Amino acid sequence: MERQMICIMCPMGCNLTVKEQDGQITVTGNGCNRGVVFAKEEISCPKRIVTTSVKTKNGVKSVKTTASIPKSLIFDCVKEIEKLRLKDAKFGQIIIKNVLNTGADVVVTANE
Amino acid sequence: MKTQVVVIGGGPAGMCAALSASKTGAKVVLVERDEVLGGILNQCIHNGFGLHYFHEELTGPEFAHRFRIMVEADKNIKVLTNTLVTKIEDKKVQIMGKNGFEEIEAQAVVLAMGCRERTAGNISLCGTRPMGIVTAGVAQKMVNIDGKMIGKDIVILGSGDIGLIMARRLTLEGAKVHAVFEINSTSSGLRRNIMQCLEDFDIPLFFNTTIFEVVGKDRVEGVYYGQVDKNFQPIESTRKFLKCDTVVLSVGLIPEMYIAPDTITCKTTGGAIVNEFYQTDKPWLFCCGNILHVHDLVDNVALEAEQAGKFASLYALGKLPTQSKSLPVVAGEGVSYVLPYSVFEGQGKVEFKLRLKTKVVRKNLVAKCGANILGKKFVLAGVPGEMLKFEIEKNGASDKIVVEIE
Numbered sequence: 001m002e003r004q005m006i007c008i009m010c011p012m013g014c015n016l017t018v019k020e021q022d023g024q025i026t027v028t029g030n031g032c033n034r035g036v037v038f039a040k041e042e043i044s045c046p047k048r049i050v051t052t053s054v055k056t057k058n059g060v061k062s063v064k065t066t067a068s069i070p071k072s073l074i075f076d077c078v079k080e081i082e083k084l085r086l087k088d089a090k091f092g093q094i095i096i097k098n099v100l101n102t103g104a105d106v107v108v109t110a111n112e
Numbered sequence: 113m114k115t116q117v118v119v120i121g122g123g124p125a126g127m128c129a130a131l132s133a134s135k136t137g138a139k140v141v142l143v144e145r146d147e148v149l150g151g152i153l154n155q156c157i158h159n160g161f162g163l164h165y166f167h168e169e170l171t172g173p174e175f176a177h178r179f180r181i182m183v184e185a186d187k188n189i190k191v192l193t194n195t196l197v198t199k200i201e202d203k204k205v206q207i208m209g210k211n212g213f214e215e216i217e218a219q220a221v222v223l224a225m226g227c228r229e230r231t232a233g234n235i236s237l238c239g240t241r242p243m244g245i246v247t248a249g250v251a252q253k254m255v256n257i258d259g260k261m262i263g264k265d266i267v268i269l270g271s272g273d274i275g276l277i278m279a280r281r282l283t284l285e286g287a288k289v290h291a292v293f294e295i296n297s298t299s300s301g302l303r304r305n306i307m308q309c310l311e312d313f314d315i316p317l318f319f320n321t322t323i324f325e326v327v328g329k330d331r332v333e334g335v336y337y338g339q340v341d342k343n344f345q346p347i348e349s350t351r352k353f354l355k356c357d358t359v360v361l362s363v364g365l366i367p368e369m370y371i372a373p374d375t376i377t378c379k380t381t382g383g384a385i386v387n388e389f390y391q392t393d394k395p396w397l398f399c400c401g402n403i404l405h406v407h408d409l410v411d412n413v414a415l416e417a418e419q420a421g422k423f424a425s426l427y428a429l430g431k432l433p434t435q436s437k438s439l440p441v442v443a444g445e446g447v448s449y450v451l452p453y454s455v456f457e458g459q460g461k462v463e464f465k466l467r468l469k470t471k472v473v474r475k476n477l478v479a480k481c482g483a484n485i486l487g488k489k490f491v492l493a494g495v496p497g498e499m500l501k502f503e504i505e506k507n508g509a510s511d512k513i514v515v516e517i518e
Binding site: 051064 | 154163180258281303306
């Protein structure tokens with residue numbers, strides 16, 4: 001099996017070719033080792049960092065997951081964050097620990 | 113008020129220019145019209161910033177935060193927020209802030225006001241002008257800063273990065289993004305954004321396609337869209353209707369030059385013509401960031417602004433070395449523009465920043481002075497949407513330098 005994909009690990013956006021043969025995965029077209037890690041994950045369990053905002057008393061504050069989470073959980077993650085109504089949210093504050101058992105926390109990224 | 117360097121604009125370019133100018137020894141005043149420093153980064157809540165500069169992946173507000181802390185800790189930088197520049201004339205900057213009108217007298221001025229979005233008027237979008245036509249950056253501010261949703265059924269015109277980012281953002285906020293239309297045959301956005309913002313969410317991207325007409329009286333009710341020919345003229349036989357309540361425009365950015373003093377500008381970028389010191393035809397006036405040329409990565413803005421800030425500071429302190437002959441740098445075959453627009457004759461390295469006219473696969477980029485080849489760079493895959501950097505040795509150059517695809 002051969003698959004073409006674009007690496008999203010950095011803005012270079014390398015064109016990766018991923019070959020799977022007899023359980024061996026080979027990656028070509030990558031500019032650095034992060035491309036190999038990305039490609040292997042992308043064909044087994046694609047993951048993304050989720051960025052969205054959380055409602056506070058005065059409006060919204062931007063948040064992110066501290067690590068990438070399975071792509072299939074993106075919408076569920078956003079729903080978990082949507083449930084919250086925070087009095088206040090400070091820069092770097094963890095608002096959900098281990099969201100959906102992914103190992104990633106949700107933290108506030110806005111700074112004022 | 114007197115100072116040595118005035119930096120106008122408190123986004124990434126302005127903050128980096130101010131920090132660098134201060135580090136080089138000048139007293140700096142940084143003027144920002146918003147309440148807080150950070151500029152557009154504050155509304156770019158997605159990740160992907162800082163990989164080059166900080167070697168880690170940050171969101172826009174986090175990237176801005178790092179510089180803001182440094183600016184606020186720097187005793188040689190005086191920050192004026194909620195302050196608008198009304199005029200720049202002969203090293204004098206007129207401002208309107210909490211003390212009313214004031215004038216800052218400086219030795220050098222750095223323009224770092226970024227760019228603004230092209231609007232429906234700029235692209236002569238046909239049809240009516242009901243509520244529901246917004247530019248991508250305005251949509252981003254409404255959703256991410258003000259917490260207001262802009263619509264339920266969205267169509268995006270233009271596949272610039274902010275448009276792609278907003279396609280994902282609006283989808284996560286519960287809207288249905290029906291399509292992204294791109295009039296060109298390639299996207300001007302980063303490839304990674306097409307993948308993680310459109311493909312991840314099954315949002316279709318149509319090339320050679322545009323909106324023929326917006327329909328709606330009070331609110332957008334839909335759009336007629338279809339394909340265009342090679343002269344970008346609508347092919348009427350492909351005309352179709354798509355019901356939607358919102359049209360998001362991501363159709364390009366223009367350097368924010370309206371307050372800038374008269375200076376020679378480049379037709380392609382819309383920004384000022386600068387030499388390798390980021391100095392305009394007015395020796396005291398420097399430019400960096402998106403007001404000079406639109407960047408795809410804020411990391412590159414930061415690096416460029418550090419250079420401009422340093423040279424502005426040296427100029428203000430009377431330490432900028434007087435230079436030899438100025439050699440024009442010209443965009444040749446396949447290249448739409450090259451920065452800087454001139455370099456000084458002499459030794460040493462110089463870094464060119466350029467954009468390609470069309471997609472290029474496995475070709476060489478060369479810098480030539482007559483028959484003398486100053487540098488060569490292999491381009492594996494280049495697209496107009498991604499800025500290229502190209503470092504050469506000046507050695508031997510004594511005349512016009514042409515940068516082109518071989």
